[in-house]
Amino acid sequence: MKKLCRNQKIHAKNSNRIFIVDSLIHAGSGQGDIYKVHAGKDVYAMKLFHNGNEQKIRRQLENLTRRGRASSAFVHPLYMVNVDGNIGYIMEYIGAAQYDDGYILFNGKEKKDANGDIVREEVPFNEKIAALYHIAEAVNILYEADIALMDLKFDNVKINRRDRSVKILDTDTAVGGRTGAIVSGTVGFMPPLTMRGEEIPNRYNDSYALAVMIFMSLIGGHPLRGRAYEEPINGSPETYIFATNPVYIFNKKDQTNRPPENEKRIIARMKKYPAYFAEAMHRTFTDGIFEREKRVTPREWMEILVRLYDDHFICQHCGEEHFVGSSDKTCDVCGKPLYPPIKIICDGKSDKGIYLFNNSDIKSSELWEDSNERTIFKVVVSDFDKRYGLLLLSSQELRLELKNGQSRIFNMGETIPIFLDAVMEIDKHKINFMGGHKK
Numbered sequence: 001m002k003k004l005c006r007n008q009k010i011h012a013k014n015s016n017r018i019f020i021v022d023s024l025i026h027a028g029s030g031q032g033d034i035y036k037v038h039a040g041k042d043v044y045a046m047k048l049f050h051n052g053n054e055q056k057i058r059r060q061l062e063n064l065t066r067r068g069r070a071s072s073a074f075v076h077p078l079y080m081v082n083v084d085g086n087i088g089y090i091m092e093y094i095g096a097a098q099y100d101d102g103y104i105l106f107n108g109k110e111k112k113d114a115n116g117d118i119v120r121e122e123v124p125f126n127e128k129i130a131a132l133y134h135i136a137e138a139v140n141i142l143y144e145a146d147i148a149l150m151d152l153k154f155d156n157v158k159i160n161r162r163d164r165s166v167k168i169l170d171t172d173t174a175v176g177g178r179t180g181a182i183v184s185g186t187v188g189f190m191p192p193l194t195m196r197g198e199e200i201p202n203r204y205n206d207s208y209a210l211a212v213m214i215f216m217s218l219i220g221g222h223p224l225r226g227r228a229y230e231e232p233i234n235g236s237p238e239t240y241i242f243a244t245n246p247v248y249i250f251n252k253k254d255q256t257n258r259p260p261e262n263e264k265r266i267i268a269r270m271k272k273y274p275a276y277f278a279e280a281m282h283r284t285f286t287d288g289i290f291e292r293e294k295r296v297t298p299r300e301w302m303e304i305l306v307r308l309y310d311d312h313f314i315c316q317h318c319g320e321e322h323f324v325g326s327s328d329k330t331c332d333v334c335g336k337p338l339y340p341p342i343k344i345i346c347d348g349k350s351d352k353g354i355y356l357f358n359n360s361d362i363k364s365s366e367l368w369e370d371s372n373e374r375t376i377f378k379v380v381v382s383d384f385d386k387r388y389g390l391l392l393l394s395s396q397e398l399r400l401e402l403k404n405g406q407s408r409i410f411n412m413g414e415t416i417p418i419f420l421d422a423v424m425e426i427d428k429h430k431i432n433f434m435g436g437h438k439k
């Protein structure tokens with residue numbers, strides 16, 4: 001297809017807006033080219049399709065415009081254009097000044113060290129979680145409408161530097177449940193049956209790709225790329241591990257594809273993550289590898305990501321993430337001592353967990369549903385032994401049951417000592433402790 005010239009004027013359809021071509025951003029091999037254009041001071045991007053069925057493209061773009069409005073994460077068409085017979089559209093411009101490439105979630109960000117050398121620095125855990133949550137949220141909107149993005153991968157995600165919100169590009173590959181897909185996906189991000197050509201891409205390709213992205217971002221490797229990739233085989237090692245013989249690197253029953261020797265970090269990281277995360281990954285990459293309905297859904301991933309965020313704490317020396325309930329006394333990355341915060345959990349609901357910070361008040365409504373909100377505890381540190389305790393501020397009495405079966409009643413104004421394996425009972429609610437260092 002002939003490339004457009006700088007300063008060429010483009011008239012938008014059904015609008016009197018005129019866009020001026022600035023430069024070619026991306027020359028697509030199959031689908032189309034993307035240009036940077038402007039209208040006055042405003043900068044936009046324009047995609048021009050190579051040859052294609054005009055009617056089909058138009059129908060797809062109309063769909064895309066509609067569903068693009070469902071989430072600000074999707075870059076959707078603002079105006080249609082027709083340049084010398086090629087259809088295209090004008091969309092928001094996602095510039096490098098404001099956005100990072102999605103790959104930073106896995107590769108880290110470039111940074112100059114003290115010697116001026118370029119080093120890669122991992123994106124902080126909370127920022128990874130924020131970006132991954134935004135991706136899961138956007139994918140979920142389409143997933144629940146039985147629409148598939150098809151080509152979800154780091155390359156198609158841009159992350160806003162300011163707030164870690166995301167933009168998902170190339171959404172014009174998205175299709176509804178029964179229509180044929182334009183693309184089938186990208187190696188490593190598409191499920192084995194699609195790669196083998198045995199399953200038409202569908203919304204479950206997105207739940208697969210999303211799990212791959214979460215795994216790669218948090219654990220630091222691909223869930224299927226283990227030792228089998230390095231063994232001599234006939235044919236392509238990628239086809240072997242991603243399509244014909246996919247084995248999850250942490251498969252409980254099949255140990256043939258464990259992470260490679262030099263990837264100790266992947267093993268150490270996975271070990272640290274909470275069981276609900278490990279289970280979700282196991283389900284997606286063992287049963288869910290061929291049975292698509294068994295994959296963890298985008299909505300479930302949203303909940304898991306929030307839970308990971310709630311349960312994490314950061315090593316104050318190196319920034320590595322750790323999770324409450326961990327029995328590690330030292331950080332596996334820097335080797336320095338860890339100080340896990342203590343959390344209280346009401347009625348076994350982790351979303352009702354609250355960290356105990358000195359002097360903070362804990363209200364009834366934070367622990368359980370309560371229309372008559374009152375302060376139950378104040379977190380205090382005893383002058384005597386500098387240990388944390390909970391000053392009871394409720395008129396209701398509290399029963400503390402120790403692990404050895406002994407129990408004691410506390411009344412308003414008394415301070416309950418913290419024993420990590422004890423259970424508190426108040427107003428028919430059971431409260432457990434989590435975190436800290438178990439003796």
Ligand SMILES: [Zn+2]
Pocket residue numbers: 315316317318319320331332333334335336
């Ligand atoms: Zn550390």
